[in-house]
Amino acid sequence: MIAPGEKFAAEKNTQAASWLRRKTLESWSEADEAALNAWLEDDIANRVAYWRLKAAWGRADRLAALRRDKTASHADSKIPSRVLKIAAGVALIAISGAVGNFWLRNSQQQTNDAVYATALGERKTIALTDGSEIELNTNTAIRFHSAAAEKVVTLLRGEAYFQIKHDPHRLFIIKADGHRITDIGTKFRVRRDAARLEVSLLEGEVRFDSADGRVKSLSMKPGDVVIATAHSAAVMQQPKRDIADTLGWRSGMIVFRHTTLAEAAAEFNRYNAKKVVIDDPASAKLTINGTFQTGDTAAFADAAHAVFGLHVNMRNGETVISR
Amino acid sequence: MNAADLEAWFVDEVLPLEAILMQYLRNHWRDPSEIDDLRQEVYIRVCEAAQREIPDPAKPFVLGTARNLIIDRIRRQQIVAIEKVADLDALGLAADIPGPDRSAMARDELRRLQSAIDRLPPRCREAIVLCKIEGLSQREIASRMGVSEATVSEHIDKGMCALADMLYGEPHEIRRTQ
Numbered sequence: 001m002i003a004p005g006e007k008f009a010a011e012k013n014t015q016a017a018s019w020l021r022r023k024t025l026e027s028w029s030e031a032d033e034a035a036l037n038a039w040l041e042d043d044i045a046n047r048v049a050y051w052r053l054k055a056a057w058g059r060a061d062r063l064a065a066l067r068r069d070k071t072a073s074h075a076d077s078k079i080p081s082r083v084l085k086i087a088a089g090v091a092l093i094a095i096s097g098a099v100g101n102f103w104l105r106n107s108q109q110q111t112n113d114a115v116y117a118t119a120l121g122e123r124k125t126i127a128l129t130d131g132s133e134i135e136l137n138t139n140t141a142i143r144f145h146s147a148a149a150e151k152v153v154t155l156l157r158g159e160a161y162f163q164i165k166h167d168p169h170r171l172f173i174i175k176a177d178g179h180r181i182t183d184i185g186t187k188f189r190v191r192r193d194a195a196r197l198e199v200s201l202l203e204g205e206v207r208f209d210s211a212d213g214r215v216k217s218l219s220m221k222p223g224d225v226v227i228a229t230a231h232s233a234a235v236m237q238q239p240k241r242d243i244a245d246t247l248g249w250r251s252g253m254i255v256f257r258h259t260t261l262a263e264a265a266a267e268f269n270r271y272n273a274k275k276v277v278i279d280d281p282a283s284a285k286l287t288i289n290g291t292f293q294t295g296d297t298a299a300f301a302d303a304a305h306a307v308f309g310l311h312v313n314m315r316n317g318e319t320v321i322s323r
Numbered sequence: 324m325n326a327a328d329l330e331a332w333f334v335d336e337v338l339p340l341e342a343i344l345m346q347y348l349r350n351h352w353r354d355p356s357e358i359d360d361l362r363q364e365v366y367i368r369v370c371e372a373a374q375r376e377i378p379d380p381a382k383p384f385v386l387g388t389a390r391n392l393i394i395d396r397i398r399r400q401q402i403v404a405i406e407k408v409a410d411l412d413a414l415g416l417a418a419d420i421p422g423p424d425r426s427a428m429a430r431d432e433l434r435r436l437q438s439a440i441d442r443l444p445p446r447c448r449e450a451i452v453l454c455k456i457e458g459l460s461q462r463e464i465a466s467r468m469g470v471s472e473a474t475v476s477e478h479i480d481k482g483m484c485a486l487a488d489m490l491y492g493e494p495h496e497i498r499r500t501q
Contacts, residue, residue: 008363010359013484014484017480021461021479044370045363047326051334052333052491055334056490057483057486062432224432
């Protein structure tokens with residue numbers, strides 16, 4: 001037990017800070033490591049102070065992103081057209097997984113930019129020769145450009161999931177709406193809507209540069225989600241489960257958790273030509289949980305009927321849900 | 324529960340509550356110079372309990388621990404504090420007020436970091452910037468700032484503690500994005 005006024009916390013903090021700082025020194029030895037472990041082991045007060053400072057100091061690591069910013073990449077955001085002129089040939093294998101288990105292999109030599117797109121309700125996986133893969137969700141288009149020093153994917157519309165094999169000599173850059181995501185070896189998802197861009201990182205690390213340049217070079221960690229508009233960019237953290245939910249489409253599913261019917265209908269409508277319409281404002285605000293197949297609007301309408309007693313009518317090919 | 328799991332739980336579940344905890348302690352403890360010690364003591368008690376069983380959810384447990392600690396202290400100081408304890412009981416309800424949205428809490432992380440760095444004392448800030456942003460070694464920082472390595476160490480240690488206080492202890496926006 002501590003006596004008031006002993007300045008106990010300050011002392012523990014100073015010790016913990018000193019350990020954390022010394023750990024980064026070149027002279028840090030195994031003996032030092034052992035001494036640190038003994039100190040941690042000695043008292044839970046030491047551990048608590050150490051964990052807290054370590055977490056804060058780790059958060060400050062994001063500032064490191066500002067460092068690389070000064071050297072090369074940032075000039076680029078002012079001149080978005082600076083795409084390297086050296087066009088290198090690269091073989092691309094497009095794998096289409098849209099029809100059951102039928103995999104279509106289609107190899108081609110690329111000397112120029114290649115565009116890949118999916119139709120409404122379609123999914124497609126693009127496998128690059130370096131082992132990287134890009135999965136396109138419904139109604140999505142990307143342009144792929146390969147050059148000696150970098151590979152650039154421009155997300156023209158829609159949503160894609162990237163699993164990138166990191167190459168230290170060749171940057172992998174995703175551009176969308178003026179924003180840039182630079183891969184540092186990783187798995188992440190990018191979704192572009194009319195007014196905003198959403199990037200969520202599952203593994204590894206990426207650097208995010210927003211279009212307006214106000215939030216420069218944000219270093220994203222797993223669990224981070226960046227939401228950027230033309231004039232703002234914010235990072236937040238999401239539980240792994242929520243991020244996994246947003247990737248349900250990779251197995252043809254949509255996951256709703258406390259999702260309003262209006263949002264759920266909008267989500268279905270990304271995949272289907274036959275739209276779902278929620279016809280009155282009160283019903284639109286009801287929230288549901290559940291997992292649906294992207295094409296199964298009937299199951300969604302059934303759920304709305306069964307759970308909320310809403311009426312379902314077909315009108316001009318649209319599924320209309322109302323009270 | 325091993326130390327690594329306990330650390331992960333502490334960092335993910337308890338530290339995000341620090342701003343609420345600090346506010347609670349400030350509201351219920353007269354001497355501001357003792358708040359940091361109370362916080363540290365709450366963390367120790369919480370982690371000791373969590374070694375046996377993880378309290379879930381963390382928030383009512385952390386605030387409940389703070390409340391019990393304050394009651395203990397009041398008793399020990401033998402202050403006639405019936406009113407104060409009664410107050411605390413009424414305010415025990417604070418444990419049910421929803422905490423900051425986890426996602427909102429961490430949003431705009433870089434801006435928060437920059438604002439925290441900006442508020443460090445000038446020499447301290449210089450050392451932290453050279454260390455974290457420029458990636459310089461302690462020796463390089465010392466020669467850049469024209470001071471001894473020992474002085475750099477002091478600046479960095481102090482900066483690290485101040486950053487933790489700002490990043491965890493300060494209230495932040497709790498508005499949802501939607």
